[in-house]
Amino acid sequence: MKRIQRVDLIHGPILPAILSFAFPILLSNIFQQLYNASDVMIVGHFLGSKSLAAVGSTAAIFDLIIGFALGVGNGMGIIIARNYGANRLDQLRKSVAATAVIGGGLSLVVMLLGYFGLYPLLEFLGTPSSIIGQAYLYISTIVNCVAVTFAYNLCAGLLRAVGDSLAALYFLMIAAVLNIFLDLYFITQLHWGVQSAGIATIIAQGISALLCLLYIRKKVPFLLPHRKDFVWDKELYQDLLSQGLAMGLMTSIVSIGTVILQSAINQLGTTIISAQVAARRIMSFAVLPITAIASSITTFISQNFGAEQFQRIKKGITITNLLSWGWSVLVAALLFFTSPSLTSFISGSSNPDLIANASLYLQISSCFYPILASLIILRNALQGMGKKLTPLTSSFIELFGKIFFVVFIIPYTGYMGVILCEPLIWIPMTLQLFVTYRKIKHQLLA
Template sequence: MKPTLIQGNIKRGILYFAIPLFFSNFFQQLYNTVDTLLIGHFLGDAPLAALGSTAAIFELIVQFCSGMGLGFGIVISRFYGARDENHLKMAIAESLILGFGIALILSIVSCAFMPWLLHVLKTPKSIYSMAYGYIQLIAATLVITMFYNLAACLFRSIGNSLTPLYVLIITSILNVILDTLFITQWHIGIRGAAYATVLSQAIAALLCFGLIHKKEPLLVPERKHFRIDPIIIHELLTQGLAMGFMFSIVSVGTIILQSGINPLGTNIIAAHTAARKWFALLVLPLGTLGATTSTFVSQNRGAKQWERIEQGIRFCIHFDWIYTLVLTVIVFGFARSMIHLLSGSTNPIVLENGTQYLRINIPGFVVLGPLLTYRNALQGQGYKIYPLISSGIELGGKIVFTLWIIPTLAYFGVILCEPVVWSLMSLQLWMSYRLIQGKRANPFD
């Protein structure tokens, strides 16, 4: 019998869920990494800088959709752990309605304010039109992003992380093909990367919902489940918006930080873009265990298995530390080659600054791993305020660095920002988790 998150060996159960989730996240990240690689190698440093100048905006709007999906999934996981099929299907039905409405509103607002936001970010005039063409298309299609993330979270809420992986493998291959055609053959430019991403995510969403209908009847609500239940709607909205705003606050901080990076010039933007793409790939194991912790804690909370929750959290943190140690050794040896591989640049300013970013930020994973574990554990137990406080700390820290430290230290101030902020956030989340450790409140009891 395969291990699950609510019974059997804890380590095997977590890894059985986390490994497919990791590869799902990897292929999801591959969407943007392939964009970076092809644009850097075939279009040059200026288009690469244009892509990088929108990275924080992309992260803001997409991460909000991802956070909403994860928040909905936490509620659904809780009903699954409690074996409450009726409420589970009601939560799914209401998630579909809420997800569509929120994504549509967010898309309209994003498109309306995009020129203003690019101006606030001090996007260089030389790359403005390319940056605008790319990010406006992403913002206009957020309903697709929301429904893909929601479909994947439905599978994961019942412990199935394999099916979203299979879908992502297929659509990631499609994304690579489309990227190559649009950028290198049809010469659409940076906007072609956006077309490839949107088309691939649309197909991924259709495949996921098709497989749900065919393979997972537990996740298919009937007409009777599409009715208003104030308690479930309240829990979905509070959990979903808490996750969405938590991710958004983090992304707002990144946008503020980007406003300090953009005036440093296209070479620094290109260096930061390549380094951040590597960061996004290398942090995936930590993020994956964090997301696994959320589902693990939520299911076991529904089953009232409190000691099992503690054991799972300890395992995730120990895994984070071992991974950080191994990765730090690798990065110190190969960081410069990694930046060149992804950016295609031979410019020493790009290579040296990108290398320095990796060599300082990657060892910071020693505090980032526990941060993600505790934050997701708190979310999984239904506590929404403490993770939001941590996001507020991150936002405040990035404002301080952008206004006072980066003007003095230039890009080195950017490099120092996140490790310092992570340390403060990790301390706050650890203290918060210990503070509420004895609480066993469940709004559905």
């Protein structure tokens, strides 16, 4: 088979290949963040601080849903990338067919769980009574249409699995811009309130999914399964489901810990809630280059693993670690000076307490970004090698660490405990992944 003209991750210089593949992922991640960041900014500017706090109080739940969908798509994409690297097209199409079936089933499960458990979850998290109604309207819209989120992430995962990180970017850019215009129209013209942000997000993601699917049909039709590919293959389904759920659950467990942490934040009042959501959005943008590099190394390793190029894998991991460390040091220095102005811009607020608390969070947590960089790179590298348990274990470390902080630390230290919670947990997580990687490097990649 003549390979399509995508980024070649199996041959040639490693650094240019990784950068070429990672840059569109970075831009995609930026526009993905714009979905919720635009919601936060527009809601804050036009609907006020209570509506902003309502959206902010659901941030952890939003990240849980989006993270699970993205993790499942990327996880199953690892199997597809491996088949592509080994040039097994028949198995690749069967994998795509199974991926579609699994994605549909998981969407239904998430929708049912959200229907019965979403409002009780908001109550459990201690969402203030003054904003819980608006919070439910916003997040229930996202959950009820989670199939759209799954569809986009699965289609984008397919394109990235075969080395095409650029096409999904174009579709996402269109959708992100559309989301902003829909937000403004629904809120300022139709006066639908905070629910407008959720509706706009779903419409925009739906357009992304449709455009992605049309592109695959026209440009990379070998990805599309035939009717004969929709067959029961127990081993294949187990492999895809375990890999997809491993990455989806890994992200979800992290988000569950964040949801638990959110329950402690919600007890500190609406000003702290708004400060935290603004700071978290800024942090999400700050670490996007690291997550883009990490996403590229997952596909890089998956394809080279299928091609049995093990020495190339070792070099790729070293290069991506150096890149992510360099960025983390640079962004930490920038955030130290620009946090107040960035917080004011994101939140649309001039409240000095809000700005001071958000800035303090960013200035302290950014000092730990080099550790976070190693954590993200190692976790994605191990996933690309098919090591499902170790990254999942690191997520459990984070979950139990957050529970410990919520129960024993934050009640006595207040917001400072919230600030230090995640950075201090990153340290044992990174050590656990590093020890495992060294063992695998000697055994598998010697």
